[in-house]
Amino acid sequence: MSKVLKRASLPTASKKSIGRRFKNNYIGWLFILIAAAGISLFYFYPMIRALLLSFQSGMGSNLEYVGLDNYIRLFSDPTFIAALSNTFIYLLVQVPVMIILALFFSVLLNDATLKFKGFFRTAIFLPCVTSLVAYAVIFKYLFGVDGLINQFLLDLSIISEPLNWLSDPVLAKITIIVAITWRWTGYNMIFYLSALQNVDRSMYEAAKIDGASSFQQFFYITVPMLKPIILFTSIISTIGTLQLFDEVMNITNGGPGNATLSISMYIYNLSFEYSPDFGYAATVSYVIVILIVLLSLIQFKVAGDDK
Amino acid sequence: MRKFKRIATYTFLSIAALVSIFPFLWMLVSMTNKSVDVTKGRLLPGTHLFENFKVLFESVDMLTALVNSTIIAVITTFLTLLIGSLAGYGFEIYRSPGKDRIFNILLLSMMIPFAAIMIPLYRLFGGISSSMPFLGIDTLAAAILPTIITAFFIFFFRQNTKMFAKDLVEAGRIDGLSELGIFFRIYLPTMKTTYAAAAIIAFMNSWNNYLWPLVVLQSPENQTIPLLISNLGAGYSPDYGVIMAAIVIATLPTAIVFFIMQKHFVEGMMGSVKG
Structure with missing residues (x-):
């Protein structure tokens, strides 16, 4: 019932409420911003770096690409x-x-x-x-x-x-x-x-x-x-x-x-x-x-x- | 037959309970004994408690480890709860298909083993050591930063937000509160128990964390309690009484929280299966 009412009232909704919905959607993204950025930086980015590293070899920071050598090793x-x-x-x-x-x-x-x-x-x-x-x-x-x-x-x-x-x-x-x-x-x-x-x-x-x-x-x-x-x-x-x-x-x-x-x-x-x-x-x-x-x-x- | 079953049940459970509790009793008793008596298998309280603590705080520098662990755990807990609850609230209250997709991607990070990202993280913090020394290797900040944002807590808060009455958000809007105001003045106070359960888990994880501090904290003045215990335990001529005193100090905060707030404690541990 309430869904029907909402749908019915949509066309007559004022510009203000559409603006508000847009604004809230935008604020919603701000709420999750730090978490998403943090997980990308501290989980996904290191995962990609580790994948790249797994194709390299060498001591300390002197690394060079060796293809699949590590995996064969x-x-x-x-x-x-x-x-x-x-x-x-x-x-x-x-x-x-x-x-x-x-x-x-x-x-x-x-x-x-x-x-x-x-x-x-x-x-x-x-x-x-x-x-x-x-x-x-x-x-x-x-x-x-x-x-x-x-x-x-x-x-x-x-x-x-x-x-x-x-x-x-x-x-x-x-x-x-x-x-x-x-x-x-x-x-x-x-x-x-x-x-x-x-x-x-x-x-x-x-x-x-x-x-x-x-x-x-x-x-x-x-x-x-x-x-x-x-x-x-x-x-x-x-x-x-x-x-x-x-x-x-x-x-x-x-x-x-x-x-x-x-x-x-x-x-x-x-x-x-x-x-x-x-x-x-x-x-x-x-x-x-x-x-x-x-x-x-x-x-x-x-x-x-x-x- | 019935009676036999009864007796078997109680015997079995009593043995299980004894095995579970025994190491605790042993460490409590051993912390009051001389090292020699501990190796001899003495199971009665002794009179060496004060001396053990004296050695622990004077020659081993337990105080530094205690301060470091407390600083790290308190800051980590605060930031974990803040960031995790903001995100969990954001995903649930401002739900949209795009956010749901991002939520699922973030959840994937729970499958990532720490050993796999440890080396890149170490290199990341090593790389900024020279330009930002306050954030580089061997700083408390580096020990804290990668641990404060976890998908588990976002998930935990989102699940619990499902039980939050969303009418309150509308009511707040009508009252003219800002979106952030609604979060801090309505959501946060009504979700106290969720925060309590999350705080227990976040604090415990941080307090007991071993591998990352082991990798990133190198100098003795940055040592945390698990690092100190590990070092003491690896020594060639360990002073058992002193080590047991350190272990009791390490266990005490979580044990106290467990006994005072058993319900929240268990709830927090099981958080991930709720809903």
Whole structure:
């Protein structure tokens, strides 16, 4: 009704109101000007510069164009291959483990008859308030050779001598994975908890009457209902893991050897630790960009299957 | 069976809660102990708290890091909220197809990994170091500038503006307020909770930021708290008690905000999925 009225009154609108609309449209652009300019300057412009850099090579600021040389170099660079495969191990192990744990917690906490619900929820979410550097340093000490984890495992007689968590290639990766899972599970859980509140409880009642077990309810009601939010959190986690830096830098410094090195840390080393090769570092950084785009598309495809 | 399930649930959740909280308890206890006792695995409060803080502030210069981190986080939060909310409001209130297209393009920047733009940004600030020393490498301004404008906050404010009663804008116009006046005198006061949630996230991001300050801040007098903790942690003979005291100081502001404003805190963290 109001639309009709508006349309009807348009032809008789005074010049003043047309002028005002034009003016408001113009003011609207001013509101977004700083943000648009800032994002162009600090995100899009550097992206273009990085793309140009990725075709150049040389030390420091003495750069020259070398075509695709940097991209070819990637395939025969053992450090890059190590960083890439480490990152994939983190992705394939850590993200699913964390998401399943978070889902599990949220289902347990969604039970209306559960006591101390607020306490459990707050406690599991608490790791999210720490800074990445701070918790990384704490985990470095907890997993040290004479750290508390070893002492605890020795006391329980699970191990007979202290494990070299940080200097064994496999254990070091496990340490990084445990650390990230500790920090982020509660964060994901909060998303699932709020989504679960929108799931109609009568569906569970009906399933119970039909004799569905808790596991069946989980896989046939909870997971399908939470699919969009699971997709969202797995994309966020994937993007986060591809950019992993703070933890690796502060827990293992990429070691032992390059067993825990992440792609972001390799970029940092190439630019600021070794003799700076900004061109090749930019090439490596574009690998992350390509991976983010590809993996996000794949996740969308996988989740959109049954549409 | 039912009872067994109950017990299993509580056991499982209790272990999860303990694992989540333990590192916090450990750092609180360790900050009161001597370094030797921390390595021995002492889990009881000690009497070394005062000495640890003394070392932290006298020989490690925690004060400088604390001041730098506070300056950076406060300015960043203020500017992030101002620019983000102006843009979010602009996109929603003065909606037009052209602006929507720009909005979608700006959102793409959320996919850009920081590692990819870090080197060009470093070179950008390096390039202006000689002509504009106050804005070049190793200045707090350089640490702040690239972090204040993010698509996330534009998106966050736009989503929340959808819940703002647009009649108020018309009412303001009729009352003769300017467009900017409407924003500052009507929109801003009614959106207090949105600003609170955004402020928490912006402050936390800035307070905890590590990679960009690591790249751009080089001299000790520009060090921030994460840089200081990282340096202490990488030392060959770390003083655990002192490091734990530094970590507690780093964690305290976000922990306090979390406990006082839990609702805003969680809301802010989840902001991106709203609407």
